[in-house]
Amino acid sequence: MNKPVDTPAATLTGAEAVVEMLRAHGVEVIFGLCGDTSLPLYDALARLPHGMKHVLTRDERHAAYMADGYARVSAKVGVCEGPSGGGATYILPGLVEANESSIPVLAINTDVSVSSRGRFTLTELDQKALMKPLTKWNAVLDRSADIPRTFRAAFNAMTTGRPGAAHIALPFDVQNGPVERADVWGDPSLGLCPSRRVAPDPYCVEMAAKLLRNARRPVFLCGGGLVIARAQDELIELAERLSAPVATTISGQGSISEEHPLAVGVVGSNGGTPETRSIVDQADLVVFVGCRAGSVTTERWRHPAPGAAKVVHLDVDAETVGVNYKVDVPLIADARLALGALNEALSDLKRPREAAAVLKAKTEKFAKFNALAASNDRPIKPERLVAELSKALGPDDIVVADPGTPCPYLSAYYPVRRTGRTLFSNRAHGALGYAMAASVGAHFGRPEVKTVAVMGDGSFGMCAGELETLVRYKLPITMVVIRNAVYGWIKAGQKTGYGGRYFSVDFGVTDHAKVAEAFGVKSWKVEDPAKLGAALKEAIAFGGPTLVDVVCQPLQEARAPVSEWVA
Numbered sequence: 005m006n007k008p009v010d011t012p013a014a015t016l017t018g019a020e021a022v023v024e025m026l027r028a029h030g031v032e033v034i035f036g037l038c039g040d041t042s043l044p045l046y047d048a049l050a051r052l053p054h055g056m057k058h059v060l061t062r063d064e065r066h067a068a069y070m071a072d073g074y075a076r077v078s079a080k081v082g083v084c085e086g087p088s089g090g091g092a093t094y095i096l097p098g099l100v101e102a103n104e105s106s107i108p109v110l111a112i113n114t115d116v117s118v119s120s121r122g123r124f125t126l127t128e129l130d131q132k133a134l135m136k137p138l139t140k141w142n143a144v145l146d147r148s149a150d151i152p153r154t155f156r157a158a159f160n161a162m163t164t165g166r167p168g169a170a171h172i173a174l175p176f177d178v179q180n181g182p183v184e185r186a187d188v189w190g191d192p193s194l195g196l197c198p199s200r201r202v203a204p205d206p207y208c209v210e211m212a213a214k215l216l217r218n219a220r221r222p223v224f225l226c227g228g229g230l231v232i233a234r235a236q237d238e239l240i241e242l243a244e245r246l247s248a249p250v251a252t253t254i255s256g257q258g259s260i261s262e263e264h265p266l267a268v269g270v271v272g273s274n275g276g277t278p279e280t281r282s283i284v285d286q287a288d289l290v291v292f293v294g295c296r297a298g299s300v301t302t303e304r305w306r307h308p309a310p311g312a313a314k315v316v317h318l319d320v321d322a323e324t325v326g327v328n329y330k331v332d333v334p335l336i337a338d339a340r341l342a343l344g345a346l347n348e349a350l351s352d353l354k355r356p357r358e359a360a361a362v363l364k365a366k367t368e369k370f371a372k373f374n375a376l377a378a379s380n381d382r383p384i385k386p387e388r389l390v391a392e393l394s395k396a397l398g399p400d401d402i403v404v405a406d407p408g409t410p411c412p413y414l415s416a417y418y419p420v421r422r423t424g425r426t427l428f429s430n431r432a433h434g435a436l437g438y439a440m441a442a443s444v445g446a447h448f449g450r451p452e453v454k455t456v457a458v459m460g461d462g463s464f465g466m467c468a469g470e471l472e473t474l475v476r477y478k479l480p481i482t483m484v485v486i487r488n489a490v491y492g493w494i495k496a497g498q499k500t501g502y503g504g505r506y507f508s509v510d511f512g513v514t515d516h517a518k519v520a521e522a523f524g525v526k527s528w529k530v531e532d533p534a535k536l537g538a539a540l541k542e543a544i545a546f547g548g549p550t551l552v553d554v555v556c557q558p559l560q561e562a563r564a565p566v567s568e569w570v571a
């Protein structure tokens with residue numbers, strides 16, 4: 005895949021150099037959509053024997069979500085592209101989600117020629133200003149000769165320190181100008197994330213080890229940073245050494261198998277329960293790992309209560325540490341290296357396992373869940389759907405959850421049975437309509453496992469056009485639509501926080517199975533809970549795209565008032 009392109013000339017065109025720079029960084033898949041300003045780039049992709057796959061999408065937002073899903077499960081940089089103007093404004097939502105979620109996604113938007121700037125040229129847009137606040141790093145190219153250096157800088161920015169998104173605007177004439185072949189080189193290790201690991205300050209390791217040794221009830225609270233750093237083995241070794249419970253954020257699921265006796269599950273106001281919260285409340289030391297201690301995870305900085313426990317905060321990004329809690333020991337480092345150093349510092353310690361409190365919390369939480377999951381009520385209860393889905397899927401399979409009912413229910417009750425990214429959601433901005441496209445990316449990232457996207461009908465309305473992409477590539481992805489004809493999560497907020505004064509949250513019923521069938525997706529509509537398990541199993545076993553439209557009860561009781569966590 006990485007062997008040089010056999011064209012003898014000493015110079016390449018800018019577009020050819022872009023293709024070569026992507027290949028030099030180990031890129032295998034590009035998600036995107038064509039446009040007038042992209043014609044030289046597409047021609048270079050058509051002509052050169054680069055070995056990369058181009059996945060043609062039906063809008064740029066979904067191209068970016070696909071790149072994001074691909075990066076989340078593969079630890080490689082996800083790449084998406086689109087044309088100028090609308091192509092840039094449409095790619096933006098996916099890019100900002102990736103950036104805020106610390107996912108390395110590179111977006112390339114082609115642009116009007118440098119020579120046409122400032123002349124009311126169709127689709128002209130200040131891409132530099134537009135993308136700057138939304139990305140970790142961005143550039144607008146003015147000269148073809150800058151292409152190699154710019155791409156090297158972008159890959160470096162995306163995969164070092166706190167990972168994030170990068171954006172490059174590639175004008176039409178820059179794609180046609182010359183680039184010296186000798187300048188076209190890249191370091192493929194920068195295409196993997198994290199590409200460079202930073203070790204912790206030994207003094208801080210010593211201080212943190214001392215706190216851990218003296219704590220009676222230490223608890224780990226792990227966010228997405230731990231999963232990105234692939235620090236699971238080091239975390240589990242340390243937690244077992246200390247017999248310390250491990251709780252996670254939604255993005256941190258996959259830090260530990262939730263079947264591990266010390267695994268608490270998700271905490272916070274979206275996916276947490278009173279039982280999981282109680283474990284955090286009992287702690288006398290909380291170790292945040294790769295976690296920003298934001299409003300959802302900490303239920304507006306109340307769990308843990310400020311001052312109730314000592315705090316060690318481990319993060320690769322110094323700017324996240326000490327923002328929300330007074331920190332007793334900051335550890336600014338790669339999570340794998342820092343947890344490894346703590347294991348070394350505490351190598352003499354092996355506390356007997358004491359997991360009774362975690363077992364009690366989990367037993368109580370799942371007793372409530374199981375009662376609802378056994379219900380034969382119609383419309384089908386979301387708990388029943390989650391239970392049937394976990395029976396139908398294996399531990400390695402991937403589930404992508406949209407906001408609405410899917411994210412809190414799956415993150416609370418779908419058991420993540422291994423380490424690594426097998427259940428994920430777009431937690432930074434939580435835009436509806438992410439899961440279908442992200443599942444396409446996840447499939448390309450890990451084609452050997454089954455991928456399932458679970459969405460509300462609100463989300464379905466925001467992504468249905470991509471069904472054609474799934475059909476065109478015959479992707480064996482299963483989509484599950486929770487049909488309730490309502491923006492249910494918001495309606496639940498109106499019920500719990502605003503006296504049931506429902507306003508503009510109900511929409512009409514759609515037959516999603518029929519819509520999907522019109523695209524060529526094999527579909528099921530399920531109203532009877534007794535038939536749900538079989539429909540899911542058939543859909544999952546089918547070799548192409550499938551959709552199960554589940555007529556579900558709107559969730560109207562299952563959330564805290566909005567003011568509890570966003571105000």
Ligand SMILES: Cc1ncc(C[n+]2csc(CCOP(=O)(O)OP(=O)(O)O)c2C)c(N)n1
Nearest residue numbers: 408409434435436460461462463491492493
């Ligand atoms: C792009 C976008 N617009 C609005 C919202 C606010 N929002 C959060 S949850 C939700 C309702 C989701 O409805 P649906 O997808 O039907 O799922 P349900 O809650 O009914 O299960 C809305 C509108 C959002 N998250 N994203």
